[in-house]
Amino acid sequence: MVDAARQPLIDVMAYSDVERVDGYIGNFRAQVRRNPRYVLADRCNGCGACSRVCPIEVPNSFELDIAPRKAIDVPHGQAVPLIYQIDIDNCIKCYQCVTACGHLDAIDFSQKAEVVDLDIGAIVVATGFDSFDATKIPEFGYSRYPNVITAMEMERLANSAGPTIGHLVRPSDGKFPHSLAIIQCVGSRDKRFNEYCSGFCCMYSIKNALYLKQAHPEMDICIFYMDIRTPAKGYEEFYNRARQMGIRFIQGRPSQVTEDPVTHNLFVEVEDQALGQVIEMEAEMVCLAAAAIPRGDSEQVASMLTLSRSPSGFYMEYHPKLRPVDSPTDGIFLAGAIQGPKDIPASVAQGSAAASRAARVLSKDTWEIEPIVARVDAERCISAQGKKCGICARACPYGAITVEQGYAAVVTPAKCHGCGGCVAECPQDAIRQDHFTDAQVVAQLAVLLKDSPQEKILAFMCHWCSYGGADNAGTSHFEYPASSRGVRVMCSARMDQDFILDAFRRGAGMVLVSGCHPQDCHYITGQQVAARRFERIPRTLERMGINPERFRVEWISAAEGDKYARVITEMDAKLKSMDRGQIIAETARALPEINNRLKRWRSVPYMADLLTEPELEAVR
Amino acid sequence: MPVDDKLRVGVYICSCGANIGSVIDPAAVAEYASHLPDVVLARDYMYMCGDPGQNLIRKDIRQYKLNRVVVAACSVRMHEPTFRACVADAGLNPFLMEMANIREQDTWVHSKDPEGALLKAKELVAAAVAKVRHVFPLTTITVAVTKKAMVIGGGVAGISAALDLADMGIPTYLVEKELSIGGTMAQLNKTFPTMDCSI
Numbered sequence A: 001m002v003d004a005a006r007q008p009l010i011d012v013m014a015y016s017d018v019e020r021v022d023g024y025i026g027n028f029r030a031q032v033r034r035n036p037r038y039v040l041a042d043r044c045n046g047c048g049a050c051s052r053v054c055p056i057e058v059p060n061s062f063e064l065d066i067a068p069r070k071a072i073d074v075p076h077g078q079a080v081p082l083i084y085q086i087d088i089d090n091c092i093k094c095y096q097c098v099t100a101c102g103h104l105d106a107i108d109f110s111q112k113a114e115v116v117d118l119d120i121g122a123i124v125v126a127t128g129f130d131s132f133d134a135t136k137i138p139e140f141g142y143s144r145y146p147n148v149i150t151a152m153e154m155e156r157l158a159n160s161a162g163p164t165i166g167h168l169v170r171p172s173d174g175k176f177p178h179s180l181a182i183i184q185c186v187g188s189r190d191k192r193f194n195e196y197c198s199g200f201c202c203m204y205s206i207k208n209a210l211y212l213k214q215a216h217p218e219m220d221i222c223i224f225y226m227d228i229r230t231p232a233k234g235y236e237e238f239y240n241r242a243r244q245m246g247i248r249f250i251q252g253r254p255s256q257v258t259e260d261p262v263t264h265n266l267f268v269e270v271e272d273q274a275l276g277q278v279i280e281m282e283a284e285m286v287c288l289a290a291a292a293i294p295r296g297d298s299e300q301v302a303s304m305l306t307l308s309r310s311p312s313g314f315y316m317e318y319h320p321k322l323r324p325v326d327s328p329t330d331g332i333f334l335a336g337a338i339q340g341p342k343d344i345p346a347s348v349a350q351g352s353a354a355a356s357r358a359a360r361v362l363s364k365d366t367w368e369i370e371p372i373v374a375r376v377d378a379e380r381c382i383s384a385q386g387k388k389c390g391i392c393a394r395a396c397p398y399g400a401i402t403v404e405q406g407y408a409a410v411v412t413p414a415k416c417h418g419c420g421g422c423v424a425e426c427p428q429d430a431i432r433q434d435h436f437t438d439a440q441v442v443a444q445l446a447v448l449l450k451d452s453p454q455e456k457i458l459a460f461m462c463h464w465c466s467y468g469g470a471d472n473a474g475t476s477h478f479e480y481p482a483s484s485r486g487v488r489v490m491c492s493a494r495m496d497q498d499f500i501l502d503a504f505r506r507g508a509g510m511v512l513v514s515g516c517h518p519q520d521c522h523y524i525t526g527q528q529v530a531a532r533r534f535e536r537i538p539r540t541l542e543r544m545g546i547n548p549e550r551f552r553v554e555w556i557s558a559a560e561g562d563k564y565a566r567v568i569t570e571m572d573a574k575l576k577s578m579d580r581g582q583i584i585a586e587t588a589r590a591l592p593e594i595n596n597r598l599k600r601w602r603s604v605p606y607m608a609d610l611l612t613e614p615e616l617e618a619v620r
Numbered sequence B: 001m002p003v004d005d006k007l008r009v010g011v012y013i014c015s016c017g018a019n020i021g022s023v024i025d026p027a028a029v030a031e032y033a034s035h036l037p038d039v040v041l042a043r044d045y046m047y048m049c050g051d052p053g054q055n056l057i058r059k060d061i062r063q064y065k066l067n068r069v070v071v072a073a074c075s076v077r078m079h080e081p082t083f084r085a086c087v088a089d090a091g092l093n094p095f096l097m098e099m100a101n102i103r104e105q106d107t108w109v110h111s112k113d114p115e116g117a118l119l120k121a122k123e124l125v126a127a128a129v130a131k132v133r134h135v136f137p138l139t140t141i142t143v144a145v146t147k148k149a150m151v152i153g154g155g156v157a158g159i160s161a162a163l164d165l166a167d168m169g170i171p172t173y174l175v176e177k178e179l180s181i182g183g184t185m186a187q188l189n190k191t192f193p194t195m196d197c198s199i
């Protein structure tokens, strides 16, 4: 901590919130709000004279509200930076602190929040974890029985820098607990709450038991566990030491904790797996190893940075095996427990890994980005002919397009992120997206739907989420029927209505359009542009005589392989339940209308050749 | 530019050890691909991404004057950068290479239906060939890099990232929402496995 403050190249911006992030790899701009401390950083020398005279006590979240702090204070003695702060909501404005501060004159009640813009080339997200709220398991009595505490509270109570100067005491009577029951997996490995293992709680419970046993050899300490997980280097030896020192380990998940209302002693009831019978232990204190859970604001931060979250809620890495610290967004990296529960050695290692991945970018003067941008064909744009349009500009999430009546729309390539939304929205087919042109997509449709199209599901997937979801189904080996044929584009916004109509024109049995969940979209609002378009499609199909049940829209994240497999399985079952002749008849009926709608498309380069009539056998 | 009569497509089917090869016969896919329009050669190989596999592509590009390449293997999210770099080494524009995903989206999910998986593999390869016949060379966009970093969150992970970045000479903003950096670790008593104090 102190090293970070001493390193001249690190600007520690504590008590600050990142409010907004724009830009792209190599060129991000972050808006950061520095909250007012009402104490001037460059004048406060951390002496604490103000705090000593302050008459007001307020809760201190650093001490988990076990002990208070003053209205002007630091959260703890080793705080970095060591600058005092006024809890302005509780301050009574007696100004005794101002007097105590004297000639240093560091206190400034007029201080305001300050918003600064930072230009940066890469970002490391290391926002950590929260602890599971143990009151959600009422059987354990947390918050009802004073002597049931959490492991985090234990850390403070056993801490010589903590509120009790390291003397472990019972909240009910301030006395030392002669017996302690520690309950593992509280909210972890429990299908009601979190399926995953929090990873480090076995080790910290053993640590606390060892520490207490060393200081108080007569203390009776018992750990109730499901499995002890100590796989890292030296950890099993640590566990063995605890066993040798006489700490008791009982396998079994306690069913309930009850309290003697007079002594406030606790009774832990558990089925001992070794004995195969229910036992009860009386303990003067119970400590709960609460699960590590994702940060409360992780969804908000994810949408600000276009990150994705795994089903557990922790942030998703680009690839679990090969790119474990890269986020799905180029130039943004993940470190520590935000990516999944991690102990300190693993968090430090991942922090270094993220730094080196970021330095890969930051050590260069320039970075190459994919040229998958939109380009306007000025001759086709009706704005150039003096007509009012600008549909493309309204679809663009990045404000990359300017349209002035009388001139063709202009795309600024450096601002374009290549979602393809404008391309799909332009009613004149006047914009193309390099590497995902209409011809490049339709050429694939023509091939995939050449033989037995009625038996196939044409699945449009976005690069970031649903294609990733389909990959995830693969890495998880979730089997599904082999009737789907995927076509990848960058964003669901690129999935042109004409693609969907063309797929049906060619006789596809089913069409799936799939993309990111709205909060995961890699192009801010690309998904919304797509969702609005897709909403209109069932009616369009119905009017043409195509059963709208043959069309499906699904938002599938890169972590939802199970969902991808399920969607295809369901669509396949639906398709099999339909009459093949009926599908062919629907196709034949809709053909003239679709052909008519796709007329303009024929003049787009290479499209005329691709839009030949579907082979008769396909609609036979 | 696209679809002219001088197109020369090379198609490579990866067996990925047993990952693809145990479900479908890569040679059968290659045989099928060899008849697709503009395909001048189609091969299968045990591991396309390994050095010998990549050398095969590079050698063929030079020897057979290939101007389009299709690699049917794993996901683009896995090896698109690999094969783009590979064809670029041999002087081909990297955007003239397309992949067909016959592992994650085929053999790994249809292992109980090898026939269906084979048909799907063939059609995915045909689709990639169809696309690659319409692609054209692109030049990557070069952007300047602002040589500064921001770390969000000043726990032990964020501090460690910020220190390493700064030690490499990169100015770093360490943004922490609480009054002090340190995160959870600062609240801990002794820490395992060393049992030393946390701060």
Ligand SMILES: Cc1cc2nc3c(=O)[nH]c(=O)nc-3n(C[C@H](O)[C@H](O)[C@H](O)COP(=O)(O)OP(=O)(O)OC[C@H]3O[C@@H](n4cnc5c(N)ncnc54)[C@H](O)[C@@H]3O)c2cc1C
Binding pocket: A016, A017, A018, A126, A127, A128, A129, A130, A131, A151, A152, A155, A200, A204, A207, A295, A297, A301, A335, A336, A337, A338, A342, A343, A344, A345, A347, B152, B153, B154, B155, B156, B157, B158, B175, B176, B177, B178, B180, B181, B182, B183, B184, B185, B188, B190, B191, B192, B193
């Ligand atoms: C009771 C207990 C005991 C433990 N004991 C040990 C032990 O002995 N040994 C061990 O190796 N591990 C131990 N651990 C695990 C250890 O706490 C973690 O490994 C470590 O804290 C993870 O570090 P981190 O930096 O990823 O996250 P954190 O420590 O959670 O730090 C995240 C930081 O980011 C800040 N932040 C969050 N959101 C934002 C935002 N939006 N903007 C700006 N800043 C933000 C937070 O305020 C915090 O400072 C213990 C954990 C618990 C719960």
Ligand code: SF4
Binding pocket: A184, A185, A186, A188, A189, A196, A197, A198, A199, A200, A201, A202, A203, A226, A227, A228, A229, A289
């Ligand atoms: S580390 Fe141990 S206590 Fe924590 S969830 Fe995993 S098994 Fe349970």
Ligand code: SF4
Binding pocket: A376, A380, A381, A382, A383, A384, A389, A390, A391, A392, A393, A403, A408, A409, A425, A426, A427, A428, A429, A430, A431
């Ligand atoms: S949507 Fe198409 S026609 Fe309309 S302004 Fe944009 S490019 Fe021109």
Ligand code: SF4
Binding pocket: A373, A374, A395, A396, A397, A398, A399, A400, A401, A411, A415, A416, A417, A418, A419, A420, A421, A422, A423, A433
């Ligand atoms: S809508 Fe998408 S593709 Fe079109 S200019 Fe904007 S970012 Fe680029």
